[in-house]
Amino acid sequence: CQTGEVAADPQLYDQSYLSPVTIGNSELMLDFDTGSADLWCFSTESPAVQSAGHGLYNPSTGTELDGAFWDITYGDQSAASGNVFADKVVVGGVTATKQAIEAATSVSYEFTEDVASDGLLGLAFSSINTILPQPQTTFFDTVRNTLAKAVFTVDLKKGAAGSYTFGYIDSSKYSGAITYVPVNTANGFWQFTADGYSGGGNNASTGRGGVAIADTGTSLLYLPASVAKGYYSGVQGASFDFRQGGYTLPCSATPPDFNVAIGGKTFTVPGSYINYAPLRAGSSTCFGGIQADSGIGFSIFGDVFLKAVYAIFDDSGSSPKLGFAAQ
C-alpha cells in the first residue's frame, strides 16, 4: 500500500504551485491541476523555440502508445498537443510503473513563457482525458488501487510551500472536523454545491450558493457575478475595470474577509488573499482575488480559496466526495 507526499511550491503571487515529478529518468516541475485530466510535459519532441528554458521529458525511456495523440485547450484558451508514451512516474514516493505521459509537440505561448512549469499533472476525472482514440487514466486513477486509501489531499499556502499527499489524510495539516460534500462527476470535475456566501460590502450574501468546482490549476476564486459585485461594493477604491477584465482595488487596501458556507460549515478566506497582485510590477492598483464566474457556467474555487483550507479529494467510497477543513 503506497502513500506519499510532495511539496507544492508557490510561483510569483501564488499564480500557480509546482511539484517535482520523476518521469522516466527526468525530474520535472509540474502544475498539479484538479481541473483537468491530462499529464503532459515539454519533451525532446517539442520545438526548441517553444521549449527553451523548460525541463524536457525524453521519451526514449518510454514505450510509444501507437496511434495515440492528445490535444487540450484550457478555459483561458491556452493549449497544448502531442503524442503519448507509457513510462514510470514517481510522485512523492508513489510510483505508477506504466503511466500515460503526454509528450508535447506543440504548446501555446502561455506555457512557453511560464518557464518554471514543465507541464501539468491532471487530477480531475479520467473521463475528460483528451487522449484519442482511447482516453487514458490520470496518475491518481493509475495508482489508486495501490494506495492505502484512494484519496489525495491539497494543502496550499499563501506565499509558502504547501503539499499534496496521496493515499492518506494528514491530521497534522488541519484543525477541527472535516466537512464532506458529495461530488457530481458528470462534467469530469470535482464539482460540488456551495451553500452560500457572506462578507464584504452588502455582505455579498446571496442566501443561495451554487455549483462550483475545486480547481488547484486556477489561481483565483470565480463566483456568481452578484456575489463578486456585492463583495467589492464594500471595498474603498475597488471597481470593475473592463480593460483589465475584472475587479481591481488599491494595493494599499485591506479587503474584508470572505466566508463560504459548504456542507453547513463556514470557511473564511482572509481579506489579504483577495488583494491578489499588482496589475504590473510597481503598479499601485491590484487585481482582485475574487472575480465573477460569468460565462463559465459554474464557480471555480481556485487557489485563493484552496490556500485557506485543507482539502481532501476522496474517491475511496461508492461515490467521490470532497472534504474541507480549516487549516
Ligand SMILES: O=C([C@@H]1CCCNC1)N1CCCCC1
Ligand atoms: O481549463 C480549465 C481550467 C484552466 C486552469 C487550470 N485548470 C483547468 N477549466 C476549468 C474550468 C472549466 C473550463 C475548463
